[in-house]
Amino acid sequence: MPALELVEPLQNTSGTYSVAVVGGGSATVSFVKSLVNRVMDQKIKKVKLTIFEKGITVGPGLPYQDDFDCIRINVPAKAMSICSRNTKDFEEWLYHKKEYWRLYMESEFLPRRVFGEYLSETLCSAIERGKDYIPCEIILKKVIDIYKQDNGRYEILTDDGQHFDYDFVLLAIGVMKPDDHYQLMGESGYIHSPYPAKRTLQNIEKKETVTLIGSGLAAVDMALALRFKGHEGKIFMISRNGKLPAVRGQDGPYNTRFYTLDNLYRFFEKDGYVSLRHAVRLLRKEFKAAELDWREILFNKAERHDHLESFRAKLNESVTENPWYEILCEIHAVTNRFWKDVPGEHKQIFIQKYQSAYINKKAPIPLINASQIYSLLRSKQLQILGGIQSIHKRERKFYVKLLNRQEITCDHIINTTGPSMDVSKNALLKNLLTRGYVTEDINGGIRVDFESGSVISKDDRVNSTLCAIGHIANGTYFFINSLELIVHIADRIAERCMTVLTESTL
């Protein structure tokens, strides 16, 4: 890979530095909170901020919007802070909300809408607190294009034809729409994007048969949402491997002995990179030291697809003892930090061969949800199947043919396969790609600089005034789908923004 060159911003002569964020979800809330703190710490009064949001509210974004209470956060509330300076921020917020504190006492895996409310309030109070230093306006419009002008500033174009000028832009647009794997878009009865379930499931009649394509966390959310609505018809969950995620057990701190940053950097010092082989060698030792077989835990292929008995085993394991989960959490944290030193082709091998099995274990279902899935399986209302060959619609029914020649007939299909990895399908990103402001990452998303979140342009230059965060930067990070990592990156981008701001306006 050619050496990356930093594009220095041009001098700002207006005296006021303007920052725009495209998208108003949790990444933005975290960035704004961090930027306000930094601007206030330094008592700088020459910054203004604009948030563009295409939806009707700012804060919740897609994951944490208003929805059924069974759509839960899959991480305990105590680990869900939006604030890089206070990891207990969400818990403290809950403490002051009587009704939510009560919910929290019932289960630490709260409805996602509660977190959405926390995000909106946190954003409002950050904006209010910083208003004398960094005034913020919110524009509820969709951004459709961004141009870089000759003076180095950005012109943002919204879908109603308005133009706005900024010195610094952060792209925080969340996830891409899913791929339309079976060309079903536009068919009545087909739901392409599942959230919010409160809206997308409203036309499903109680006794109708529903097929969920996918068997990951989104499929679990939809099965639970149907149950929550009192659905009585059959539910099929069909995916390539037909496996549900693991069930989350107890987790606590774990100190790895072998899989440590020090040991990985020893490889780096010797070879100039960390290979998958290096990482696996340490991982194997780590599990062995705990008398566990890493292959068995991560890639157990014995079961063809999940059914009542295999899921009961996962449930039992989670309530008795699953020491591997603590180890995996620590391994995950270490991997996030050295991922930038893994060669691109090794990352690709991991993504293609191992990522889905890994995520199946690392992003497990909370026990409260898993017990409900178990009761759906036990009543035979839910069935998990593996391998779709084709899906066709004839008259009012969908016909799903499986690789084992079985055919399922259903009234509705819900696509829960997750976001597309193809950034060129997003109209805004497509424009930026065409102009060479951003480039595609072979491992997904657009290329960004690991440390600063700055995008990398077609001519391999790191653009310090255009940053990207969240799913669109997923090729750079080990596992971007975690709030903890997003908060960490948002803080680094805010730091970068402050550096550019002070350098260009002083």
Ligand SMILES: Cc1cc2nc3c(=O)[nH]c(=O)nc-3n(C[C@H](O)[C@H](O)[C@H](O)COP(=O)(O)OP(=O)(O)OC[C@H]3O[C@@H](n4cnc5c(N)ncnc54)[C@H](O)[C@@H]3O)c2cc1C
């Ligand atoms: C369904 C789901 C559930 C998740 N659950 C968890 C969880 O339980 N725990 C956890 O740690 N992590 C979870 N994550 C991962 C992580 O928390 C989220 O991905 C992350 O919070 C997303 O934040 P974001 O700001 O990048 O995207 P979002 O929150 O989706 O925000 C993006 C915003 O940008 C807006 N937007 C998009 N395009 C434009 C445009 N052109 N112009 C203007 N506005 C635009 C959208 O309307 C949206 O409001 C989940 C992710 C998903 C997708």
